[in-house]
Amino acid sequence: MHTKWLLALVLVLGIVSARGGELPPIERIETTPHGGFLVNGQPFFPLMSWLQGVERYPQLAELGFNVFMGNWQNRPPPAEMAEHGRKAGGYVLPHFDGTGIGHPYIFGWFDLDEPDLTSAVWETAVKAGPGLIINRDAPLQNLIDGNPRSAAVIDPLEGATVTIELPAPVTVRQIAVTPAFAAGDPPANPAPSEMTFLADGREILRAPIAAKNERQIFDLPTPAKFRALECRVTAIHAGQQKWGRIWEIEALDEKGGNALFIPPRVLPNRMPEESLAAYRRMKEADPGRPVFLTLTARFLPRYEQWHKAPVEFMRPLYPKWAAACDALGTDIYPIYGFNRPDWLLDNIEAVRAMRELAGAGKPLYIWIETCNGGAQQGKHRVEPRHTRAEVWMSVIAGARAIGYFTHAFKPSVIPFAVEPDMQTELRRLNRQITRLAPELLAPPMAPAPTIEFHDGVRGHLMATQGANGRFIVAQNLDLEGRKAVATVRMPELAAGTRIEVVDEDRSIIAEAGAFQDEFEALREHVYRVPVP
Secondary structure, eight states, rough: OHHHHHHHHHHHHSSOOOHHHOOOOOOOOOOOOOOOOOETTEOOOOEEESSSSSSGHHHHTTTTTOOEEEOOOOOOOOHHHHHHHHHHTTTTOOOSSOOSSTTTTTTOOOOOOTTOEEEEEOEEEEEOOOOOOOOOTTTTTGGSSSSSTSSSESOOTTEEEEEEEEEEEEEEEEEEEEEEEHHHHHHHHSSEEEEEEEEETTEEEEEEEOSSSOOOOEEEEEEEEEEEEEEEEEEEEESSSSSSEEEEEEEEEEESSSOOOOEEEEEEESSSHHHHHHHHHHHHHHSSOEEEEOOTTTTTTTTTGGOOHHHHHHHGGHHHHSSSSSSEEEEEOHHHHSSOOGGGTTHHHHHHHHHHHOTOOEEEEHHHEEEEEETTSSSSSOOOHHHHHHHHHHHHOOOOEEEEOOOBBBSOOBBBBOOOOHHHHHHHHHHHHHHTHHHSSSSSSOOOEEEESSSTTEEEEEHHOOOOOOOOEEEEOOOOOEEEEEEEOTOOOOOTOOEETTTEEEEEOTTEEEEEEEEEETEEEEEEEEEO
């Protein structure tokens, strides 16, 4: 072993967790001009999990994860989370709550995941009364959403109270109720047989509800003015269950308009100005730790169609979000999220687009699919070869941290649904990346080599040059399963140079200015080229 390689290995062992061992306490975190992380002055490549319980940290560490990101609803608090990370052999990246600052096993902070995710913001609030169980798939907001075929589940129905709070007073002359009745004798679910309505605490109507799926309109004795309408189910048609449904409740003004329906505004989860303010608070409290921010992939043309807000409104916001962090990330999940293996290469476009948003030097990361059970996933399955390919194409494109998404959502929610063959690949892949971190995070090679795949196959490479010599990672990007020979050109390469193919127990003898190798579809090769 060359002396310089031995020296680099000694340095890396100061930062790389051995199996079951601890990483060193963080004294300082820095970033390189080319977007990599240094911990205590040594290269560190974050391999992150998302929203995993602390009891799973040892298993994740054994699989090569070294940063545990996310604590659901701030539990456990950051310092406690960090202690669990330390014992497992990794760092943590908690939600910022102002505590735990200075803990040597907190790698960084994040505020709100996916601030660019758009949703409806209702000015009218619908509040549950005592004892009601909220159904997230059929929420109480459905009572006033203007859609008579989107029901709200009222659980339990008998004696239920719901209060509708408006942003300003309204005057109404009628109340309309559209109940939902189920078939059967007795029916599967109960339905209201009487409802009582109170305007700002004053009873204005007690109405009998007929056993039919129709809009039923009731005149008020006198017009009622209110900001809060309390709706009570004071009697029911019995059913087999405790919960029932109501399609819509309306309060009709003198023109017959529904005063309860105010169309929602569609906005991002958090505007960039709010994200920037949160970023400044975190940096003022803890300037020594990086702040991470993960966007959806909707800054890319293919994915912006899923914005609920106009794309013309959303596009100018992305550079502002990119400024509200020290490390910028995204997630796509082509197979797990969209059932589209033909979109696999979008990870490359995402990393390159993030570089445009973030500017030079800011670390970039991307979340990679690892399992099956996505809500929109169909017949296509995520296989270890896909995850391996996505990781390397992202690294070659410029990602300097990788996160793995491990949750399944169907047939049920499972936080860690990674199958045994995928775990085997993650263990191998993560240990390889960790071992090669000094090379992956070294400065770009200049002049940069080029690669040409034969027979029309696409491919790409990255090349760095550091203390361990010249280092190249190249990858076949063919989605049709074609293997191909590629030529890597390095004008200064001397004929007869022996090039090590890392972790493959083989080498290649170069021609003058170039060398060739064969690549399976979506597979990578890693090369170490000696310095002349």
